[in-house]
Amino acid sequence: MTRRGFIITIVKGAALAALPAGALKVLSPSEVMAAIKETPVLWGFVVDTYKCVGCGLCVKACKQENEIPLEVPVSRTWVERYIILKDGRVLIDSPHAGANGFTSQKVNNIEVNPENIAKAFFVPKLCNQCENPPCVQVCPVGATYKTTDGVILIDRKWCIGCGYCIQSCPYGARFFNPILRVAEKCTFCYHRISQGMKTACVDACPFGARQIGNLKDRNDPVTKIIQNERVSVLKDAFGTKPQVYYIGMDENVR
Amino acid sequence: MVHGAEWTTKELFTYPNEYIYWTIQIVMYPLMTGFVAGAFVLSSLYHVFGQKDIKDLAKFSLVFSFALLIVAPMPLLFHLQQPQRNTEVFFTPHFTSAIAAFGMVYLIYMMIVAAEVWFVYRKHFVEQAIALIGKGGLINFVNRLIFNLLTLGAYDIGEQAVHKDEKLIKVLAGIGIPVAFFLHGYAGFIFGSVKANALWTTPLMPIIFIMSAVVSGVALCMVTYIVIMEWKKFRAKKKHEDQVSVEIKGAEVDVIRKTSKYLIAAMIAAMTLEMLDLVFRGYTAMKSWDILRSVIYGKDFFNIFVLQYLCGNLIPFILLLIPGLTIRRAVIATLLVLLGVFMMRWNVVIGGQAFSNSYAGYMHYSMPIIPHNLEAFKEGAAGALVIAILPFVFFWFFNKFAPSLKFKRDNNE
Numbered sequence: 312m313t314r315r316g317f318i319i320t321i322v323k324g325a326a327l328a329a330l331p332a333g334a335l336k337v338l339s340p341s342e343v344m345a346a347i348k349e350t351p352v353l354w355g356f357v358v359d360t361y362k363c364v365g366c367g368l369c370v371k372a373c374k375q376e377n378e379i380p381l382e383v384p385v386s387r388t389w390v391e392r393y394i395i396l397k398d399g400r401v402l403i404d405s406p407h408a409g410a411n412g413f414t415s416q417k418v419n420n421i422e423v424n425p426e427n428i429a430k431a432f433f434v435p436k437l438c439n440q441c442e443n444p445p446c447v448q449v450c451p452v453g454a455t456y457k458t459t460d461g462v463i464l465i466d467r468k469w470c471i472g473c474g475y476c477i478q479s480c481p482y483g484a485r486f487f488n489p490i491l492r493v494a495e496k497c498t499f500c501y502h503r504i505s506q507g508m509k510t511a512c513v514d515a516c517p518f519g520a521r522q523i524g525n526l527k528d529r530n531d532p533v534t535k536i537i538q539n540e541r542v543s544v545l546k547d548a549f550g551t552k553p554q555v556y557y558i559g560m561d562e563n564v565r
Numbered sequence: 566m567v568h569g570a571e572w573t574t575k576e577l578f579t580y581p582n583e584y585i586y587w588t589i590q591i592v593m594y595p596l597m598t599g600f601v602a603g604a605f606v607l608s609s610l611y612h613v614f615g616q617k618d619i620k621d622l623a624k625f626s627l628v629f630s631f632a633l634l635i636v637a638p639m640p641l642l643f644h645l646q647q648p649q650r651n652t653e654v655f656f657t658p659h660f661t662s663a664i665a666a667f668g669m670v671y672l673i674y675m676m677i678v679a680a681e682v683w684f685v686y687r688k689h690f691v692e693q694a695i696a697l698i699g700k701g702g703l704i705n706f707v708n709r710l711i712f713n714l715l716t717l718g719a720y721d722i723g724e725q726a727v728h729k730d731e732k733l734i735k736v737l738a739g740i741g742i743p744v745a746f747f748l749h750g751y752a753g754f755i756f757g758s759v760k761a762n763a764l765w766t767t768p769l770m771p772i773i774f775i776m777s778a779v780v781s782g783v784a785l786c787m788v789t790y791i792v793i794m795e796w797k798k799f800r801a802k803k804k805h806e807d808q809v810s811v812e813i814k815g816a817e818v819d820v821i822r823k824t825s826k827y828l829i830a831a832m833i834a835a836m837t838l839e840m841l842d843l844v845f846r847g848y849t850a851m852k853s854w855d856i857l858r859s860v861i862y863g864k865d866f867f868n869i870f871v872l873q874y875l876c877g878n879l880i881p882f883i884l885l886l887i888p889g890l891t892i893r894r895a896v897i898a899t900l901l902v903l904l905g906v907f908m909m910r911w912n913v914v915i916g917g918q919a920f921s922n923s924y925a926g927y928m929h930y931s932m933p934i935i936p937h938n939l940e941a942f943k944e945g946a947a948g949a950l951v952i953a954i955l956p957f958v959f960f961w962f963f964n965k966f967a968p969s970l971k972f973k974r975d976n977n978e
Binding site: 383384385386389391401402403404405407408419436445447448449450451452453454469470471472473474475477478479480481482483484485486487489492493549550565 | 566567568569570577578579580581582583584587641644645646647648650651653654657658659661662663664665667755758759760761762921922923924925926
């Protein structure tokens with residue numbers, strides 16, 4: 312075989328080999344699932360901050376439901392207290408993630424005189440189940456993933472515990488599970504909602520400050536609130552597109 | 566206990582789940598990959614760009630870079646909460662993650678450096694294997710076995726074959742430079758791409774990391790080279806080989822003066838980029854600037870401006886610039902540079918977690934000194950020390966088979 316002939320054969324062979332490779336498309340498991348059947352569910356959450364009194368029952372219920380010890384300060388959901396003083400100072404705290412309520416007038420060891428308060432309110436927080444989740448993007452092994460119904464889950468048998476997802480979450484929703492030593496966060500109680508129940512925190516809230524619903528169902532009360540009322544999301548500048556919507560948000564909320 | 570609670574102190578408001586999750590080992594990780602990249606670049610200056618006057622140092626840097634390379638991923642093993650699953654990064658990489666690229670880039674780079682080391686030492690391996698033929702004793706037998714293995718069966722050390730080796734070394738070193746830059750650039754990308762972290766998120770991060778990598782690698786090679794040569798000189802003096810000790814001294818100063826020029830150039834680039842980043846943040850004054858300013862000019866002032874910029878950059882810069890560089894001055898300067906690079910990594914990794922994502926509170930990392938439990942060992946001073954010592958142990962071991970430092974001038978080469 313001449314050198315010229317050899318090179319031509321190589322090029323032909325390479326072209327042939329590349330053809331079927333180009334024809335194949337690699338689908339992610341969720342894409343395959345979506346192709347088989349369009350899921351009729353997209354989970355969304357509404358928090359009405361006007362209704363929250365900071366009792367902390369949601370946090371307690373969440374910890375019990377999801378087996379996060381009550382005594383550890385980390386939590387899948389938490390409640391923040393905001394106190395804006397008349398002089399413009401903003402005081403924020405969330406002792407024990409708000410699990411025991413807010414009974415002290417001390418905020419970060421500063422005694423607050425009620426006379427000086429301009430406004431005060433509570434903001435419950437949880438994982439925003441972002442449409443564009445940075446935590447999923449950065450996981451080096453694909454242990455955290457987005458389900459077709461919009462919830463971000465973690466594979467506890469796959470997580471290597473590098474903490475990159477924790478760093479990438481602008482909301483501080485993630486932490487290390489103190490028992491299992493893998494990344495942990497709110498899953499909208501996926502084991503409950505996929506069985507037709509509400510999340511533990513929604514069920515535990517005596518004031519209806521928390522609601523979960525199907526954003527693909529136009530008649531769902533949650534969808535109606537998001538469509539018809541003035542709602543906002545946390546830190547929208549990050550482009551994460553949160554699926555937790557807030558009523559009565561304040562500019563001081565972090 | 567929650568991971569991170571051991572060493573994190575919180576101040577004012579932080580989210581309940583926020584802790585210093587990335588600790589000293591994540592400081593050591595970019596420090597080590599930086600050393601690798603820098604050492605390799607230094608060796609390539611000779612192999613690719615033909616800078617003959619740093620030949621001695623170049624050979625040493627190559628082997629040292631290989632030793633560092635083996636240690637580079639170890640900080641991650643110390644840091645992972647599930648270290649037994651570390652292989653998943655290689656086997657099930659999720660390519661939208663900057664860390665997932667690690668497996669690929671690291672392996673490719675490892676192959677390049679290993680191949681280059683092999684080509685550089687192939688002649689030596691063959692010579693040793695042949696020299697040991699017929700010599701009795703168990704040690705000689707084992708050594709011969711090892712050298713025979715190291716030759717990989719390629720015993721041809723004729724002029725043509727050696728010339729081919731040299732060509733390949735040049736090619737490998739050439740490919741190695743961009744890969745080394747990539748290896749460390751992506752380490753910078755790991756931080757730079759975290760949009761949630763106000764201090765880390767900047768496209769300059771990979772370039773800043775690359776420049777400081779070159780600085781750190783060159784400085785480490787210089788100081789290690791000096792220490793080893795001084796030790797050999799000391800030993801030679803003890804044996805009253807005065808002529809040898811004078812020769813060592815002469816070889817050293819020339820090499821160090823030349824290398825210090827590269828160090829200065831890299832330092833200027835690194836400093837410029839870091840200053841640009843700082844000035845830009847202050848000038849644009851985004852929402853996060855208030856908290857960043859309070860960390861940079863307040864809480865971390867000593868770490869950033871005194872240890873990193875003054876002791877780690879300015880003082881060694883002046884020391885290196887003053888004409889008539891002596892070995893002693895070079896040692897002081899390079900040690901200070903190493904301190905500066907370590908503090909730069911510290912201020913990025915720990916400093917980036919010194920404030921809450923709520924911008925309303927602070928976190929402080931108290932590095933565990935006494936390893937009273939496994940976690941305090943792994944993510945404390947003791948673990949970091951292990952990582953810092955290991956490259957020298959590996960280098961000592963490699964040097965047994967691939968001697969990278971000769972103190973007698975060989976005129977044949």
